[in-house]
Amino acid sequence: MTKADLINRVYGAFEGISRKEAAELVETVFDAIKETLERGEKVKISGFGNFVVRRKRERPGRNPQTGQEITITARRVLTFKPSQMLKTGLNAADD
């Protein structure tokens, strides 16, 4: 699934909008999410999950290719925590 599929779904969800408008709507949603995360705020999508920015301290690491020791700098990473509803949905669809 790609953004094009999402645009088609949104296009089908509204009466009388153009495909271009549907594309703008999808773009607006992801832009808003990205801007929020960039500010370090979490984004909660009810029934789906939370996108959370976590702060990591500096820590020692290794270049897995060469084995050379390096320092992994302090950074922010984005994590996704799926909601219970999403996890249940995935496993209910079980074969």
Added chain:
Amino acid sequence: MKLSKGKAQVTVNTVFDALRDAMIREERIEIRGFGSFEVRHYDSYEGRNPRTGDPVHVAPKKLPFFKAGKELRERINAASRLEDESFGS
């Protein structure tokens, strides 16, 4: 763009319903500029209740994983350099 609250809500619901449905179909999802989702399978295993130490059987399960795209990962990390704060993990 002008965007009513109702329209925004329907859009958000439509987008995340579509993502959830694709995950249930175990389709790979790739949203350019944002990231990708995949479903990973876990075998059953014998675990323990961490409080009581009792052995418990954990059934096989599927869990969704998200990987932030390069652009977003860099934008989020770049934002942190502008701040002078103590880091917690």
